[in-house]
Amino acid sequence: METTTKFSYYPGCSVEGMNKAYDKSARVVCEALGVDLVELNDWNCCGASAYMSIRELRAHLLSARNLALAEKEKKDLVVVCPACLTTLTKTNHYIAENPRLKKTITTALKAANLQYYGSVKVRHLLEVVVNDVGENEIKSRIKNSLQDLKVAPYYGCQLTRPFGEVDDPEFPTMLDKLLGWIGAKPVSYPLKAKCCGGMLMMTKEDVGLELTKNLLACAMENGAECIATICPLCHMNLEAYQDNVNKHFGTDFHIPILYFTQLIGLAFGFSRKSLGIDDELTPSKALLEKHLEVVR
Amino acid sequence: MPEKIGVYVCHCGTNIARTVDCKSVAEYASHLPNVAVARDYQYMCSDPGQEMIKKDIHELGLNRVVVASCSPLMHESTFRRAVSSAGVNPFLFQMANIREQCSWITENRELATNRAKAIIAGAVTRVSFNEPLEIKKVPVNPDVLIVGGGITGIEAGLQIADSGRKVWLVEKEPSIGGYMARFDKTFPTLDCAACILTPKMVSVGQHENIELLTYSDVIDFSGYVGNFTAKIRKRPRYVDEEKCNGCGQCEQKCPLSVPSEFDCNLGKRKAIYRPFPQAVPGTPVIDREHCLYFTKGACRVCEKFCPRGAIDFEQKERIVEVPVGTAIIATGFDVFDASRVKEYGYGRLPNVITSLEFERLTHASGPTAGKILLRNGKPPETVAIIHCVGSRDHNYNEYCSRVCCMYSLKTAHLVHEKTDAKVYEFYIDMRAFGKGYEEFYKRLLEEDVTFVRGRVAEVSEVAQNPSEKGKLVVVAEDTLLGIVRRIPVDMVILSLGLEPRKDALEVAHTFSISRSRDGFFLEKHPKLAPVSTAADGIFVAGTCQGPKDIPDSVAQGGAAAANVLSLIDRKEVELEPSIAIIDENVCSGCKICLGLCPYHAITFDEEKSVAVLTAALCKGCGVCVAACPSGAIEQQNFTNSQLLAEVEAVSA
Secondary structure, three states, X not given: OOOOEEEEEEOOOHHHOXXXXXXXXXXXXXXXXXXXXXXXXXXXXXXXXXXXXXXXXXXXXXXXXXXXXXXXXXXXXXXXXXXXXXXXXXXXXXXXXXXXXXXXXXXXXHOOOOOOOOOOOEEEHHHHHHHHHHHHHHHOOOXXXXXXXXXXXXXXXXXXXXXXXXXXXXXXOHHHHHHHHOOOEEOOOOOOOOOOOOOHHHHOHHHHXXXXXXXXXXXXXXXXXXXXXXXXXXXXHHHHOHHHHHHHHXXXXXXXXEEHHHHHHHHOOOOOHHHOHHHOOOOOHXXXXXXXXXXX | OOOOEEEEEEOOOOOOOXXXXXXHHHHHHHOOOOEEEEEEEOOOOOHHXXXXXXXXXXXXXXXXXXXXXXXXXXXXXXXXXXXXXXXXXXXXXXXXXXXXXXXXXXXOHHHXXXXXXXXXXXXXXXXXXXXXXXXXXXXXXXXXXXXXXXXXXXXXXXXXXXXOOOEEEEXXXXXXXXXXXXXXXXXXXXXXXXXXXXHHHHHHHHOOOEEEEOOEEEEEEEEEOOEEEEEEEXXXXXXXXXXXXXOXXXXXXXXXXXXXXXXXXXXXXXXXXXXXXXXXXXXXXXXXXXXXXXXHXXXXXXXXXXXXXXXXXXXXXXXXXXXXXXXXXXXXXXXXOHHHOHHHOOOOOOOEEEHHHHHHHHOOOOOOOOOOOOOOOOOOOEEEEEEEEOOOOOOOOOOOOOOHHHHHHHHHHHHHHHOOOXXXXXXXXXXXXXXXXXXXXXXXXXXXXXXXXXXXXXXXXXXXXXXXXXXXXXXXXXXXXOEEEEEEEOEEEEEEOEEEOOXXXXXXXXXXXXXXOOOOEOOOEOOOEOOEOOOOOEEEOHHHOOOOOHHHHHHHHHHHHHHHHHHHXXXXXXXXXXXXXXXXXXXXXXXXXHHHOOOOOEEEEOOOOEEEEOOXXXXXXXXXXHHOOOOOEEEOOOOHXXXXXXXXXXXX
């Protein structure tokens, strides 16, 4: 893009802890693309998906506070975590459709000297990169093409469900497209938008492990050399639980899991370190050396 | 003549009397200016109620009448007839709605009674300003246009033609027959669709009173009830219908095969073709898009072999203008596009097929000569039938398509009859509402079909155990067992819902009819006028009005025919008297009203630079009246003086 586009940036709590590399690579890539991410001042927990099922109103309040802060900035609010996307979008929808809830939230926000009119558009970074930045801009920045690296694009469930506003809810294609632009070969496999097990890994591990195993197996069977993720939780389940999956099912998965932002960063010629790739549990160095001209 | 107004307050059983003190309202009305008599009665619409009005007109010399009862939609015409038969112009009658707009909306008797008084005061004041209007009559052209040659249009056409009236039957496709011609068997009797349909098709083709225009569409429809003009575009077949005897030589000799739309692209047809052997008319068409002569400039093999010299590559599109008095729209439906439901894999997974494709597979003259086969040519060992694809689903269509449960049962029966496959049906609710339908369901239960009550979540090719390898796994929550089931099958048949046709909006515009929220054409009344529309003289029938099975479609075709014949036999129709009047001395010639009139009733007189109204076309909707910035248009029976008087009296 000729000029920089400014967005409010809502990192969410997971990328401040377990998934720092996602935040790191997102910031690096966005800077290169002229996407100016201005971190929302004083943001709080989004009210994440699980809390919403237990204390719905309070979860909406948490979410609404973030939206109220973002509204002051008069910019679209960009998130990297699809759970944050769903929660914030859900609150937006509920406020618009339910006048009683809106009234309660307005009263509560007033106590903190805040107000929310419902104008903030919440967007996932993937969608911003694909729709706002676009093919030409991305292709023009490629210094280190991924040279037919076979990547399984993994969307998880919350980017397109329940709202389905940015892509097909059951069979999204946005990430496939993006991977093609940076020189990779997106692998077509039927589970690309199926659940990774999510929070079940904590509460019902055997169910979670089975779902993750299915995903890994399906991606591998269809020829994937690595999996690209767009969600911190998916990323953690696929990566950190590979050992448990192997133990539980007697499998032997060693498949690198990379954030889509890391893959873009590599194609743009950034070093592995600057993209947080050294932090990973399933090493990708050998694979990347096979495909990339330069691996730094 | 001094005004002598009679006011009649109806109890409507307890509908009004429960919350309105009718006696005191009548007593109040009797003191209003010019009121000669005011009475209350239990049912004003009953014979004694109407007689009461007539008697008062005769004995007391009433010259204006107000009835306070229900909505004018309900009984205005009843009372207008009553006063008219007693010699008072029907437009000197005014209805006051104290039911829908008063007694039904509150439990508070005092409020309701006061409100009823105000409404009646308004009506009494207004009726003094009412003017007598004359109802004009115009003759009805007895010729009928029918759009759509499916089973509905065929039935309507034959009924009307058999009564001696002339029918213009317009069909878009090269042959009549519609969807029914593509079906194998029909539920619940399992009689062969072709066996019951083709005799009717032949009758249409041979009927002396039916002018059949296939491969044609109506591009313009103008005029008013009894006197319409249809502009019909007849696309060139490149085969002379007069000369062709349907011998089929041309089809045999044509060197080019392309996928057959009639067979859902599962089979082939030639570039010169009849969609199916029993097509009516039997004259083939040349598909210009594929024909070698039209695309490459050489071939003309059909021409060489035609024994009658019927091939005519020079044929041109023809526009026919036909005057008719009435029209029946029977344009049918589209099937839901299964590829929209990504999780069922249609278009991606080869052995996921649609119910319509199944009809062609199982049809004796279909692409597999009636054999039910997988893409690899082998018969399936297990088959799943998924109900409600595109129906009863907020993502696509909220409505139930009404036919899928029953044709899914028929599908299961045919699979059993023709293969050894085990059949699973996944349904949400089993809707077997018609005559013989529940019995048919019971029969299938006994035929050993496995019914799983649950909406299918997905059809997956991902095997989770060896028994699922190479199979299509149907995943659904079995809501009777309360468990998630994964059933591996060889073939999945998607029972598609019915949708409005893609061009429904265009057709609605052409004929000035409306559509309901679901996109189907809107009937005048869902129960009491199911085939009439808001446009007089234009009727709808069959699936273009909403999903229907064959018995209901045929019944509606017959109903529309009866409506049309009743109109024709009246010989003349009354025109709406409450129309707009343009005062050309006030009209500024701004033309705002021209674009707004939904009935194309207003034209522009360039010489005088004023808008001109064609009275016969005006339906009295009032749009132009409200829009005219100069106040040059008034609507009869809704004049400013009438409305202002009413408002003033109501709010006094």
